[in-house]
Amino acid sequence: MTLRVAVIGAAGYVGGELLRLLLAHPEVGEVVATSRSQAGVPLGDVHPALAPLTDARFAGLTPGEASAGADVVFLALEHGESSKVADEVFTAGPGLVIDLAADFRVSDLALYSRFYGQHPSPHLVPRFTYALADVLGHELKGKTALAAPGCFATAAQLALYPLARLGLTDTPALFGITGSSGSGVHPKPTTHHPARAHNLFAYSVLGHRHEAEILQRWREWSGDAGAHARLLAHSGPFVRGIYLTLHVMLPGGGTPVDVPGAFAKAYADRPFVRLTKAAPELTHAVGTNYALIHATQTPDGREAQVMVAVDNLVKGAGGQAVQAMNLSLGLPEEAGLKGGGIFPC
Ligand SMILES: NC(=O)c1ccc[n+]([C@@H]2O[C@H](COP(=O)([O-])OP(=O)(O)OC[C@H]3O[C@@H](n4cnc5c(N)ncnc54)[C@H](OP(=O)(O)O)[C@@H]3O)[C@@H](O)[C@H]2O)c1
Known part of the structure; x- marks a missing residue:
């Protein structure tokens, strides 16, 4: 499988971590990284640790444009932004959407509103599965919209x-x-x-x-x-x-x-x-x-x-989201994720 992946909001910390993992993932062939403020800028200028890995640049595409033809779309946007762009992302027809913000994590809307206020896009909430990968494991197979848990x-x-x-x-x-x-x-x-x-x-x-x-x-x-x-x-x-x-x-x-x-x-x-x-x-x-x-x-x-x-940025965000992608697509769960840490750090 050679996946085409889009990361929307790739100039942030979670976006950077997703790029680090996806650029080394054995099943990922192409990564499109979007940013509003960094369009045209090399990824390595914003995420210096990525500079030795790629000469690619941020794309200034809209979320819908970046999602067209993508197998997997990661939304790594500030809270509330995913709700604004989700409709255009789904309309573009990617195989799998994974949101890393809190927008679609809570299906009980009363509970959601107690902590976040009224939900801006309640019609989209039932579409998402809460993707606590280490608990749900292979139950995530075949899901097409995942809400990655908070850190x-x-x-x-x-x-x-x-x-x-x-x-x-x-x-x-x-x-x-x-x-x-x-x-x-x-x-x-x-x-x-x-x-x-x-x-x-x-x-x-x-x-x-x-x-x-x-x-x-x-x-x-x-x-x-x-x-x-x-x-x-x-x-x-x-x-x-x-x-x-x-x-x-x-x-x-x-x-x-x-x-x-x-x-x-x-x-x-x-x-x-x-x-x-x-x-x-x-x-x-x-x-x-x-x-x-x-x-x-x-x-x-x-x-x-x-x-x-x-x-928080790996297990609590990008790593868990890639693990959920692997599980959803039926790939080996550990693909692209087995790296150890660095110590001392
Ligand atoms: N940090 C963590 O430990 C962590 C852990 C789990 C989950 N999360 C969640 O993950 C999400 C991202 O967190 P973060 O820490 O990476 O936030 P961040 O550093 O503030 O990054 C968010 C990025 O989204 C970009 N963005 C916003 N709208 C965009 C659009 N329409 N198109 C393209 N780019 C857009 C912004 O860049 P531009 O202005 O350049 O577009 C910004 O760099 C948040 O919802 C957060 O709650 C964070």
Whole structure:
């Protein structure tokens, strides 16, 4: 298979990561990278790490023009922009559309509006499948429109999924810290270097937007429409990665639940989830599509703690989206994604 792929919004951080992975993907023959502000500029001028790999330039095509004749279209646009361009992308008739923004991640529109306001294109939402690749795996085969999960949401859901069948009665707390690349390429008062380096702070307190998709899955998996989970989001003094720790009290009485066993079972044959013997370190996941997870419980079986380390731009964005593309098209799941990270970094 030689795929023609378009990346819309390729000048951003997620777009750059998609280009890095797609340029090295064995089944991808052509990559069209679009940008409004960088049309005509070499990809390597905007994403310097790509300079040795390609002399290609950004195209100033509209999303519809870039999607015509494409097998796969990735939308790597700011929140809300995908809704504006999705109709013209679908009209162009690509085989598969993968959106990396939050526009189509939450199918419960009431839940969506609580966190994002009224949905601008509700008619398009049912078309998309939420593509948590490490959980859904081959269930993604043949899907034609995928919503890639958010970065915090990916880490949180990989921690929650194996716990859903353990009959928890407590509300899990998900304490996460993200690096500055999670905020995109344009500097903001809380993301530029002087505000971010050597600093640490909570944000979106009692209502981070990724809670919408986390809650939707958690309720679906646990079978409890009223189930809750709380994301405690923090900004950290590093560029890449998300480190998330889940803590929850386990049900008392009877036989204690087996938390490590539940994780081993849930991820037994999932190639990009690695269960570690001790708490993972962030830099061991950076640059890779792997989620490093350590799940443990107290000796009395009353308390569980789960640590997850992922790269926000790979596992939390471009890597997971390419994994979802592989699964949807029936390609080997690991194609183009097996690279290790760099350490120290
Ligand atoms: N950063 C992360 O860790 C992360 C993780 C998971 C998901 N996401 C999501 O992925 C999306 C992209 O994130 P990001 O961090 O890469 O944002 P970003 O760095 O701000 O990049 C978005 C890019 O979209 C481009 N763009 C907007 N409209 C366009 C259009 N009509 N045609 C072509 N290009 C267009 C912009 O470039 P031009 O102005 O040049 O067009 C901009 O560079 C967001 O929705 C974000 O929430 C981000």
